[in-house]
Amino acid sequence: MSPRVTLSVFAGAVVLAAGAGAFALAHADEQPPALGDSVARYTAPRVDRDGSLTFTTDVAASSGVESVTILAYPENSSLARQKPTAKDMAAAESATCEPSGHDTARCTYTVPVPVTATDADASPGGLWHVAVLATADDGSSTLDPEAADFTVQ
Template sequence: MSQRVVVASLVGAVALGGVAAGGIASATASSEPTVENATARYQAPAGGGGAEVTFTAEVGDDSGVRDLKVLAWPKSSHLDPKAGELEKAESATCEKTGEETSRCTYTLKAGADEAAGLPRGPWKVSVLAKGEDGDTTFVPDAATFTVPR
């Protein structure tokens, strides 16, 4: 067998090994967390009581769900939060619904005086989902709700 054939065979084997290893690596690569079926609801004050905002979402990650940070903000404020800013936001309460999924709920309560001072009109909810492996997904417009006039 000539030396040229041996070298070509070795190069081919190395190339095939690289493709196979790349295929294995991509098959086991972790995915980013997902946020689905997100809803937000504003409950107006009744009988002198306070108001309440409830946000719920299905969160998934192949490593499991570690946390969901939530920030509700009035659209008129033009706040436009970024992922890094949500690191310090409040966390939702997440209950496992499967190996890779959780149902996360966040409730914000405002007393009667606070509720009276809330900006009226549309609000947005931004979220930052974090998997157990540290992967994150930022959703700037996860849901909307309206504080009535």
């Protein structure tokens, strides 16, 4: 093979490798949001105080976090048997998200009214799940139907 042909083949390989690398980087930017460190904290009401429910999760999205919605549901419900869908999440509650690092946000939802003893008595006892739908600024989304659990007693 002549040196000119060898150089052309080498240059072509470098261009192809650079193009593949650029494609991989562009594709990495299109990944859906990633959830991490999801925790639900339920405090049961007592005689001397109301209860509460707070949920937190970390969301990583290279394009930014557009919205995070959450839906709590009991283990012994029809929703648990079918698993929540994105359509179910349309009526869910919105979390508040604050930047917590490069391409990440810490999102928190707290039930806006205190959980009273009457509320707790009217709710199914036992295991509950928290479903989370995170949507990035680029429109991609991630649904985790069981991001966290808590127990109502």
